[in-house]
Amino acid sequence: MPFWLRLISLLAVVLLCTAAGLYGYRWWNRPVTLTLAVGSIDGEAANAMSAIASQLVSDGASVRLKVIDTGTAIEAGKLFAAGNVDLAAVRGDVGDLSKAQAIVVLSHVTVLLVAPPGSNIDSIDKIKGRTVGVLGGEANAKIVEVLNNAYDLTATRRCLET
Numbered sequence: 001m002p003f004w005l006r007l008i009s010l011l012a013v014v015l016l017c018t019a020a021g022l023y024g025y026r027w028w029n030r031p032v033t034l035t036l037a038v039g040s041i042d043g044e045a046a047n048a049m050s051a052i053a054s055q056l057v058s059d060g061a062s063v064r065l066k067v068i069d070t071g072t073a074i075e076a077g078k079l080f081a082a083g084n085v086d087l088a089a090v091r092g093d094v095g096d097l098s099k100a101q102a103i104v105v106l107s108h109v110t111v112l113l114v115a116p117p118g119s120n121i122d123s124i125d126k127i128k129g130r131t132v133g134v135l136g137g138e139a140n141a142k143i144v145e146v147l148n149n150a151y152d153l154t155a156t157r158r159c160l161e162t
Helices: 003-028 044-059 073-082 141-150
Strands: 032-038 063-069 087-089 132-134 159-161
Touching: 032 044, 032 073, 044 063, 073 087
Parallel strands: 032 063, 032 087, 132 159
Antiparallel strands: none
8 A cells, every 4th residue: 555545544534533523522512402391471481481591502501491481380380291391380289290399499479369459358367258369260279279278268169260
């Protein structure tokens, strides 16, 4: 084999090994993309998660988020329970989350009971026998149930879910 052919063969092998090494390095260090289901009536949950996903990209993090806006937290929980997404931003009492594990607590939500101005309702006991409107009915059904059980409101329960 002539010298020039041996030299070209050696260079080809070196280039091939270098290309394979670079490809392997890029493949090994590629970011992992996780799908995240979010849902809120006002769309703020999707905006917040999209901002976090953008920040992960700009920081060059090894994890990327693909945000899927489902419109409601219940739908996000259903997608997670069905195994269609990797993560879900939902409350712990919404949907079937038997396989879920909390990795980040985004907020601790409180229950707000509002009475019209000038009303004589100043305690939960005075709600008995009255009609109560509940925002996000299906999502807040467990909270209504807990309040009904804790304050014995079930006897006169009339709940309007909106």
